[in-house]
Amino acid sequence: MDIFKKYTSEVWYLLLIVTGYTVFSAFATPLGVEDSKIFSVPYRLLVFFFSLYIIYKNFSFKKLRNVAVISLTLFWLLYLTKSYLSFTQDFYTELFGERFLEIYIRILLIAWIPSVALLFIDYKKVDLALVSKGFFYTLLAMLTINLMYALVMPHGSSRLFIFSIYYISYGHLGASLALISLFFIFFDAKGLSLYITGYGLLLGLYTIFIAGARSPFLAIMVVVPYLLIVKRNFKFIGMFLLLLCLAIVGIYYFGKSDQYEIMFVDRTYKWLFEGDNSLRTPLFERALDIFKASQLFGGRTHYEDGMYPHNLFLELLMATGVVGLVIYVLKFLPVFQNFSLFSFKINNCYHLLFFTLFLQYFVLSSTSFALYSVPEFLYFSSIIIGISLNNHNEENESNDGRRNPSGNN
DSSP: OHHHHTOOHHHHHHHHHHHHHHHHTTSHHHHTOSOTHHHHHHHHHHHHHHHHHHHHHTOOHHHHTSHHHHHHHHHHHHHHHHHHHHHHHSOOOHHHHTTHHHHHHHIIIIIIHHHHHHHHSOGGGSOHHHHHHHHHHHHHHHHHHHHHHHHHOTTOSSTTTTOOSOHHHHHHHHHHHHHHHHHHHHHOTTTSOHHHHHHHHHHHHHHHHHHOOSHHHHHHHHHHHHHHHHHTOHHHHHHHHHHHHHHHHHHHHHHHOTTOOOHHHHHHHHHHHHOOOTTHHHHHHHHHHHHHHSTTTOSOSSOTTSOOOSSHHHHHHHHHHHHHHHHHHHTTHHHHHTGGGGTTOOSSHHHHHHHHHHHHHHHHHTTSSOTTSOHHHHHHHHHHHHHHHHHHHHHHHHOOSSSOSOOOO
């Protein structure tokens, strides 16, 4: 019971907002419930009201006036307004028209308010080690249960087994577990047993494989080199490059052969060696055309059938123009100013872990989903911005004139 006393409301909130959906999305399939919203809607409402509580508990006008809160709020107000104008003035199919209200709700309940709440948290008072281990054990437990369910009930409805989520998001659960495991192995070996983190790494990679999505594989290729560069271990860098080459050779061999039908291998082979990007090119070109027609504030927010560009920056330009892009990027100003926290000057290694997870979901938001459809990217964005803001405020408050975060007391 003593360990639960360490879980402040902020710790519980961070655990809920980042890994809670992983838990809630695992109920529908095993229970035979066709509509997974029976579980997801209560979860989103819980996050929303918990977010309001976090804002109330940590509210101050100083935090309200910081550039990140202002730019984040201005952007979602702009996007909400643009969505309303687009939905009322542009043509959309009748089927997508039934989702207009849902999109308004997602912007408010999932994207805007929780992101603001995460900016209000004082991360200097949060035990980030405790939160990180909570992330790890939650993912480890859920993906282990998922694997056991598949072994006991191999006739499961899909390769997602217990989860009622999109297969790409499912793959990124594996990527998250693999990256968290690598973090503990490289930067906090005493934090968790090597046997546990080794199992977590293998389980995460296996989940990526069975999911069949390419985005988690791309995230691993992007994020692991970042971790190794920060680690400054050339032996590990060499090992990673060797393993990556072997993986690509294996994908080429098995993907080219007609004897094997493995979804992950087939899709990745077509992507790497045939340039197949799942018909993304027409979506990209359409987004650019819409942007060129209205460069300042952008044009429609979705295509006629509800589709979107599948790229964060192209969607920002298409839906909100240059103005929206600038406002959106401004919230990351504290991160740019304090990038040393996540690179070569690591005072708290767990800052690096949160940036790692942010980077992983940045890869996802650059290849799939709409602006409001990757909550993990939005939330990890706010977490690393909040960490940066805390560091910036601490330096300003204690600067002794020599640009040191300690004064002559």
